[in-house]
Amino acid sequence: xxxxxxxSAFMGILKRLGPSILPFADAxxxxxxxxxxxxxxxxxxxVGMAIVLLTGTLNRVMVVEMGxxxxxxxxxxxxxxxxxxxxxxxxxxSDNHRSAFGWRRVPYLWFGTMLQFGGLAIxxxxxxxxxxxxxxAFLGPMAAALAFLLVxxxxxxxxxxxLALATDLAAPEQRPxxxxxxxxxxLLGMVLASGxxxxxxxDYSPGRLIxxxxxxxxxxxxxxxxxxxxxxxxxxxxxxxxxxxxxxxLEAWRALASVGxxxxxxxxxxxxxxxxxxxxxxxEPYGGEILGMSVSATTTLTALWAMGMLMAFSLAxxxxxxxxxxxxxxxxxxxxxxxxxxxxxxxxxxxxxxxFRLGTGxxxxxxxxxxxxxxxxxxxxxxxxxxxxxxxxWGAVQATAAGGAIALGGIIRDxxxxxxxxxxxxxxxxxxxxxxxxxxYLEIGILLAALVVMIPLLREGGPRHGTGDARFGxxxxxxx
Numbered sequence: 001x002x003x004x005x006x007x008s009a010f011m012g013i014l015k016r017l018g019p020s021i022l023p024f025a026d027a028x029x030x031x032x033x034x035x036x037x038x039x040x041x042x043x044x045x046x047v048g049m050a051i052v053l054l055t056g057t058l059n060r061v062m063v064v065e066m067g068x069x070x071x072x073x074x075x076x077x078x079x080x081x082x083x084x085x086x087x088x089x090x091x092x093x094s095d096n097h098r099s100a101f102g103w104r105r106v107p108y109l110w111f112g113t114m115l116q117f118g119g120l121a122i123x124x125x126x127x128x129x130x131x132x133x134x135x136x137a138f139l140g141p142m143a144a145a146l147a148f149l150l151v152x153x154x155x156x157x158x159x160x161x162x163l164a165l166a167t168d169l170a171a172p173e174q175r176p177x178x179x180x181x182x183x184x185x186x187l188l189g190m191v192l193a194s195g196x197x198x199x200x201x202x203d204y205s206p207g208r209l210i211x212x213x214x215x216x217x218x219x220x221x222x223x224x225x226x227x228x229x230x231x232x233x234x235x236x237x238x239x240x241x242x243x244x245x246x247x248x249x250l251e252a253w254r255a256l257a258s259v260g261x262x263x264x265x266x267x268x269x270x271x272x273x274x275x276x277x278x279x280x281x282x283x284e285p286y287g288g289e290i291l292g293m294s295v296s297a298t299t300t301l302t303a304l305w306a307m308g309m310l311m312a313f314s315l316a317x318x319x320x321x322x323x324x325x326x327x328x329x330x331x332x333x334x335x336x337x338x339x340x341x342x343x344x345x346x347x348x349x350x351x352x353x354x355x356f357r358l359g360t361g362x363x364x365x366x367x368x369x370x371x372x373x374x375x376x377x378x379x380x381x382x383x384x385x386x387x388x389x390x391x392x393x394w395g396a397v398q399a400t401a402a403g404g405a406i407a408l409g410g411i412i413r414d415x416x417x418x419x420x421x422x423x424x425x426x427x428x429x430x431x432x433x434x435x436x437x438x439x440x441y442l443e444i445g446i447l448l449a450a451l452v453v454m455i456p457l458l459r460e461g462g463p464r465h466g467t468g469d470a471r472f473g474x475x476x477x478x479x480x
Contacts, residue, residue: 032169032170032171032174032178036231037178037181038181039226039227039229039231040162040165040166040169040227040228040231041166041181041182041185041227042185042223042224042226042227043109043158043159043162043223043224043227043228044159044162044182044183044185044186044189045185045186045189045193045223046113046116046155046158046189046219046220046223046224047155047158047159047162047186047189048185048186048187048188048189048190048192048193049189049190049193049216049219049220050116050120050151050152050154050155050216050220051155051190052190052193052194052197053120053151053193053197053213053216054077054080054148054151054152055077057194057197057198057201058077058123058127061201061204061209062076062127062130062131066127066130066131067131068130068131072141075145076144076145076148077148078403078407079145079148079149079152080148080149080151080152080153080155080156081152081399081400081403081404082149082152083149083152083153083156084152084156084395084396084399084400084403085396085400086156086396087156087160087391087392087393087395087396087399088389088392088393088395088396089392090108090156090157090160090161090388090392091160091161091164091387091388091389091390091391091392091393091395092252092388092389092392093108093388094107094108094160094161094164094388104168104232104388105161105162105164105165105168105231105232105388106161106165106228106231106232108157108158108160108161109157109158109161109162109165109224109227109228110224110228111157112153112154112155112156112157112158112159112160112161113154113158113220113221113224113225114154115150115151115153115154115157116150116151116154116155116158116217116220116224117154117217117220117221118150118154119146119147119148119149119150119151119152119153119154120147120151120213120214120216120217120220121214121217122143122146122147122150123144123147123148123151123213124206124209124210124213124214125143125210126140126143126144126146126147127144127147127209128206128210129143129144130143130144156395156399158224159395160388160391160392160395161388162182162227163179163182163375163391163395164387164388164391164392165228165231165232166178166179166182167379167387167391168232168387169231173321174321175376175379176316176317176319176320176321176324176372176376177317177318177321179317179372179375179376179379180313180314180316180317180372181313181317183309183313183368183371183372184310184313184314187306187309187310187313191306197212200212252389256381256389256390256393259381261456261457261460262378262381262393264453264456264457265374265377265378265381265457266378266393266394266397267453268330268374268450268453268454268457269374269378269394269397269398269401270397270398270400270401271401271446271447271449271450271453272330272333272334272337272370272374272446272447272450273371273397273398273401273402273405274401274402274404274405274408274443274446275334275337275405275443275444275446275447275449275450276337276363276366276367276370276405276443276447277367277401277402277405277406277409278405278406278408278409278412278439278442278443278446279341279344279363279409279439279440279443280402280405280406280409281406281409281410282409282410282413282436282439283301283305283344283360283363284301284302285436286344286356286433286436287301287353287356289432290348290432290433290436291347291348291351291353291356293353293356297353300357301357301360304357304360304361304364305360305361305363305364306364307361307364308360308361308362308363308364308365308366308367308368309364309365309367309368310368311365311368312333312364312365312366312367312368312369312372313368313372315369316329316368316369316372316373317372320372320373320376325461326373326374326376326377326380327373327377327454327457327458327461328458329369329372329373330369330370330373330374330377330454331451331454331458332369333365333366333367333368333369333370333371333373334366334370334447334450334451334454335366335451336362336365336366336369337362337363337366337367337370337443337447338444338447338448338451339362339366340359340360340362340363340365340366341359341363341440341441341443341444341447342359342444343355343356343358343359343362344356344359344360344363344440345437345440345441347359348433348437371398374394375391375394378390378391378393378394379391379394409439412435412438412439412442413435413436413438413439414435415435416434416435416438416439417432417434417435420434420435
């Protein structure tokens with residue numbers, strides 16, 4: 001009896017404080033309660049860990065501690081992008097998957113998890129062979145390439161199937177909040193993973209690297225298994241129809257592409273993603289080399305960017321759940337991005353690190369609004385159980401454009417710096433800042449181009465996900 005009273009008192013506290021301490025508590029519904037939703041979102045933790053490893057931790061360890069050539073490291077890190085264009089096909093296959101239990105998403109979530117595990121399990125030994133150089137010359141690069149490719153294929157498969165499953169489970173009016181929550185979990189997972197990896201590898205040794213990578217492999221299995229457990233119900237009708245032929249990919253793609261302005265939206269997603277991501281590896285060097293910021297000061301830029309993203313996710317989910325137009329929200333995000341890059345450019349003549357920090361936060365804020373709104377707009381085009389293909393098409397364009405933009409940003413900065421550094425275009429442009437500024441000016445132009453392409457979408461208006469103040473939060477949880 002006392003336990004029941006204590007439980008009721010605890011739930012009463014959560015009812016009063018829940019919406020304020022859990023900003024996405026109202027993403028839950030009676031069909032998808034908050035504990036189940038938060039558990040499903042955990043697959044983004046494993047994706048975030050893999051992203052941090054591939055693009056951050058291993059990048060640094062391979063170049064500095066292992067002495068691997070930077071060109072080879074860049075090649076390895078870019079290998080997972082080869083799998084990104086296949087996300088639309090993965091989504092389609094999960095839409096039409098046939099199994100004895102009628103499951104569609106769970107097999108792909110598990111398959112992606114096993115790919116991640118396999119890549120992480122062989123990666124430490126592949127990297128050691130690569131750095132040592134013993135044995136045939138091709139063995140180290142081939143083993144490392146296989147490990148990176150497996151992890152990349154796994155994270156793309158897991159994220160595509162996971163987002164599609166969340167779309168299936170969430171009520172249409174709550175999808176904006178659910179998508180925003182999933183991306184908050186991804187961002188928190190990346191921040192948490194980067195801190196833990198940095199702490200564990202403070203005293204680097206090959207043995208410690210093996211321990212960390214194998215630990216991440218085990219955590220990936222455990223977290224993803226817990227996330228997908230009992231999330232997708234057994235469907236006897238689909239199970240009976242498992243021997244029937246599925247819809248061919250090209251036929252399904254033509255059906256999706258024929259709905260509304262899907263092709264135009266994908267062009268907007270590609271342009272906007274390039275516009276927001278060319279600066280990804282340039283902001284911290286820009287702050288240090290051009291504005292004279294210390295290492296600790298430039299490190300805080302990532303936190304400012306992440307804070308902007310979190311605020312954008314929360315705002316986008318709030319607005320879109322209440323019937324906001326995703327095209328308008330995405331356009332506002334692009335406009336904020338233009339303003340942000342103008343502010344970053346102005347930081348040089350003003351020699352103001354405060355202005356630079358403001359611009360960095362706004363880049364994260366605008367990018368967050370753009371990403372969430374365009375994903376939801378794409379999801380709204382899914383018809384006849386095509387949510388996997390819709391999510392996959394968005395992911396394929398977004399991931400490919402982001403990876404290409406990051407590489408292009410670094411190439412343009414170095415190329416412009418090489419041309420202007422010798423005074424070929426005059427003494428005025430011989431400044432070290434010219435290469436960085438060229439990238440920022442180009443990003444402004446690309447975001448403006450995305451806004452121009454969006455004009456017909458803005459005129460027509462986007463799909464509305466919300467229905468007034470339809471919310472389900474902690475106050476609706478049973479207290480007994």
